[in-house]
Amino acid sequence: MKHEPDIQGLAPHQALLAQAYRGLNPLARDLSRLQASLDHLRLAGGETYETQIRTLRQDIRAYAPSVTLIGQVKAGKTSLANAMAGKIGLLPSDINPWTSVVTSVNLSPRRSGSQEKAQFRFFTDAEWENLLSTGGRVGELASRAGADQELEKVRGQLAAMRAAARQRLGDQFEMLLGQTHDYGYVDAELVQRYVCLGDEADGDPAQGRFADITRSAELSVCQPALPMPICLRDTPGVNDTFMVREQITVNAIRGSRLCVVVLSAHQALSNVDLALVRLIANVPSRDVIIFVNRIDELTDPAGDIPEIRVSIQATLKSLNVPTDAEILFGSARWANAALAGDLRTMGRDSAAALLNWARAQATQGGLDKDTAAMVWGLSGLPALGQAIADRIVAGEGAAKVAHISGAARNIASALTAAAVIDERRLVERSANRVDAGRLAAALDHLAEDAERKLEQVLSAMSSDLDLRLRKAQDAFVSRGTTALVRHLETFGQEIEWTYDPIGLRLLLKSGYTVFCARLHKAAEAMYRDSALQIQALFEEAFGLSHTGFALEAPPVPDAPTPVILGRTIALDIKGSWWSRWWRRRRDYTTYAEEFRSLIEAEISPMVTALSDDHALPHAEALLVELKAFIGEQRSVVLGLAEQPLCDLDHLRAEQAKKAAIRAGSLKAAYGLLVDLGTSQIDARRA
Numbered sequence: 147m148k149h150e151p152d153i154q155g156l157a158p159h160q161a162l163l164a165q166a167y168r169g170l171n172p173l174a175r176d177l178s179r180l181q182a183s184l185d186h187l188r189l190a191g192g193e194t195y196e197t198q199i200r201t202l203r204q205d206i207r208a209y210a211p212s213v214t215l216i217g218q219v220k221a222g223k224t225s226l227a228n229a230m231a232g233k234i235g236l237l238p239s240d241i242n243p244w245t246s247v248v249t250s251v252n253l254s255p256r257r258s259g260s261q262e263k264a265q266f267r268f269f270t271d272a273e274w275e276n277l278l279s280t281g282g283r284v285g286e287l288a289s290r291a292g293a294d295q296e297l298e299k300v301r302g303q304l305a306a307m308r309a310a311a312r313q314r315l316g317d318q319f320e321m322l323l324g325q326t327h328d329y330g331y332v333d334a335e336l337v338q339r340y341v342c343l344g345d346e347a348d349g350d351p352a353q354g355r356f357a358d359i360t361r362s363a364e365l366s367v368c369q370p371a372l373p374m375p376i377c378l379r380d381t382p383g384v385n386d387t388f389m390v391r392e393q394i395t396v397n398a399i400r401g402s403r404l405c406v407v408v409l410s411a412h413q414a415l416s417n418v419d420l421a422l423v424r425l426i427a428n429v430p431s432r433d434v435i436i437f438v439n440r441i442d443e444l445t446d447p448a449g450d451i452p453e454i455r456v457s458i459q460a461t462l463k464s465l466n467v468p469t470d471a472e473i474l475f476g477s478a479r480w481a482n483a484a485l486a487g488d489l490r491t492m493g494r495d496s497a498a499a500l501l502n503w504a505r506a507q508a509t510q511g512g513l514d515k516d517t518a519a520m521v522w523g524l525s526g527l528p529a530l531g532q533a534i535a536d537r538i539v540a541g542e543g544a545a546k547v548a549h550i551s552g553a554a555r556n557i558a559s560a561l562t563a564a565a566v567i568d569e570r571r572l573v574e575r576s577a578n579r580v581d582a583g584r585l586a587a588a589l590d591h592l593a594e595d596a597e598r599k600l601e602q603v604l605s606a607m608s609s610d611l612d613l614r615l616r617k618a619q620d621a622f623v624s625r626g627t628t629a630l631v632r633h634l635e636t637f638g639q640e641i642e643w644t645y646d647p648i649g650l651r652l653l654l655k656s657g658y659t660v661f662c663a664r665l666h667k668a669a670e671a672m673y674r675d676s677a678l679q680i681q682a683l684f685e686e687a688f689g690l691s692h693t694g695f696a697l698e699a700p701p702v703p704d705a706p707t708p709v710i711l712g713r714t715i716a717l718d719i720k721g722s723w724w725s726r727w728w729r730r731r732r733d734y735t736t737y738a739e740e741f742r743s744l745i746e747a748e749i750s751p752m753v754t755a756l757s758d759d760h761a762l763p764h765a766e767a768l769l770v771e772l773k774a775f776i777g778e779q780r781s782v783v784l785g786l787a788e789q790p791l792c793d794l795d796h797l798r799a800e801q802a803k804k805a806a807i808r809a810g811s812l813k814a815a816y817g818l819l820v821d822l823g824t825s826q827i828d829a830r831r832a
């Protein structure tokens with residue numbers, strides 16, 4: 147793996163990109179050190195560890211941290227994604243068409259074996275049907291609330307979408323559902339056909355041909371300027387009252403740890419963006435970077451930017467969202483102009499704003515002398531790249547390195563022990579045979595015991611979580627109903643009443659966070675105990691208490707963020723349906739009951755999803771990790787116990803050959819592994 151792009155050999159626009167992502171260089175270096183150490187271990191270990199080492203190598207090779215861009219409609223997410231990828235015009239960005247599909251751009255510096263490709267996945271029949279019959283989230287919600295007009299509107303939109311798709315696709319329509327389309331190349335025209343919806347009137351017919359029924363797009367492109375692979379996810383704009391695809395955006399955020407929230411400078415953040423704010427409210431603020439784009443459209447960036455910052459922070463605070471997310475400012479337009487090496491593309495007003503911002507920045511430190519590099523700097527892209535790199539390096543990257551280096555050190559440790567065992571067998575001229583059967587039984591017992599214990603703890607904690615979540619839900623509904631009755635008694639039904647679900651979300655989130663923290667602690671203890679027990683078994687079986695054989699427990703996997711809590715529910719929509727619902731109740735004594743069942747029906751799926759789609763799979767992942775760890779160690783220990791012992795002369799001959807290689811390779815591996823993954827993990831994540 148290459149870990150530092152060769153700046154000399156890069157085109158000018160690639161050099162700009164390399165500069166933006168240079169914060170990833172140390173991580174790329176660590177990963178390539180890990181690869182090298184695994185190569186040495188493979189030499190040292192012969193075939194014994196072949197599979198394990200291959201899996202670890204593949205794990206490193208496939209590793210690509212991902213960043214999801216979400217944000218306001220037309221904030222410039224797609225333009226920014228293009229600039230971040232160093233690929234002008236790769237994803238179609240314009241006033242029209244608009245992005246309608248989550249698009250993953252997998253960028254890799256490797257030229258070999260990673261040829262460009264694209265895969266587009268369509269909705270399945272069932273998903274499409276479901277969309278049509280329920281009208282998506284808005285439809286479900288509207289029908290529950292009895293908002294017939296809204297429901298009709300959504301149905302109408304969907305019917306139009308279907309008709310458009312039918313017209314565009316003709317007979318192919320039904321056949322395409324559930325399929326995927328694969329291509330061995332990527333270009334803007336291809337992408338446009340699948341991921342952009344536009345107004346028929348002014349679009350060409352090829353545009354968005356498949357967009358109505360596309361569920362996801364995966365593109366793989368080569369970017370030699372990067373020190374390591376990364377994945378950028380572009381999503382449709384949020385604040386879409388249509389919300390048909392909200393769930394897909396929620397899943398995109400879940401799929402990456404890091405989230406870049408793109409806002410438009412002349413729109414900052416306001417009450418229109420509640421849906422967006424709800425989505426980020428549940429992502430830890432250290433994983434959220436706010437990028438205020440389009441500063442080139444401000445007449446006085448130097449004067450306006452500090453105010454915009456304050457206003458965003460105030461809005462977040464008023465909506466009860468942690469305000470410590472990093473806020474950056476920039477312009478995708480400037481970035482793309484710098485990449486193109488043609489500053490004329492930015493236009494006169496944009497250039498005036500650039501000068502204004504350049505003057506302000508000049509007072510705070512040197513601007514680059516090279517014009518393209520200066521514009522690139524002012525575009526905010528290098529700062530964004532650095533912020534992303536910092537978080538990856540301290541967060542998921544460090545966790546990855548810790549995981550793999552721990553496993554590699556365990557292999558090195560076992561190899562060292564193997565050398566001692568061979569040595570002793572020769573010296574003692576005895577086949578001091580370890581009872582492999584007994585050892586296997588002991589290991590099986592240990593595995594069963596550990597798995598059962600962890601399972602018990604996990605299941606007890608999961609029930610506890612369920613209880614907490616239901617309690618939070620009940621309390622919220624009861625409090626709401628009581629408040630409603632009181633309102634009716636005091637003010638009657640003429641004055642409208644509202645009930646903010648923020649308290650519920652906070653309760654659910656804290657229940658989930660407590661659950662995850664307890665789970666983490668329990669799993670950590672169990673992993674550690676298992677490692678110690680296996681080590682003790684091993685030492686006892688081979689009589690090796692002084693070889694320094696030390697087994698490291700694997701790190702505990704991270705819990706998924708509860709993004710689902712950001713999903714829009716009826717109470718979030720303070721629009722017309724709510725007042726109509728309110729007015730339509732004939733007998734106000736039934737208000738409370740109906741209100742109760744309405745919000746219960748709305749909240750239940752969210753609570754269930756938190757438990758079934760987040761908590762349970764996480765508990766399962768912790769168990770899988772334990773099983774995998776014990777399984778690997780089992781095969782290592784048994785492999786050593788079952789080494790052929792009958793022929794000592796053969797062993798001697800082999801030994802002489804192997805010993806030198808093993809000693810040399812092991813030394814090299816240890817040298818590379820010595821300080822990897824032990825100290826870099828972000829302390830904040832502990």
Ligand SMILES: Nc1nc2c(ncn2[C@@H]2O[C@H](COP(=O)(O)OP(=O)(O)OP(=O)(O)O)[C@@H](O)[C@H]2O)c(=O)[nH]1
Pocket residue numbers: 218219220221222223224225226238239240241243244245246381382383384439440441442443476477478479480496
């Ligand atoms: N002036 C200016 N225009 C920009 C900038 N970034 C994007 N635009 C323009 O804004 C329009 C929308 O840009 P997109 O990148 O498609 O925005 P988006 O957020 O992806 O839009 P949706 O996916 O439809 O929500 C296009 O005409 C872009 O050229 C910027 O930094 N400055």
Ligand SMILES: [Mg+2]
Pocket residue numbers: 223224225239244245380381382383
């Ligand atoms: Mg877009």
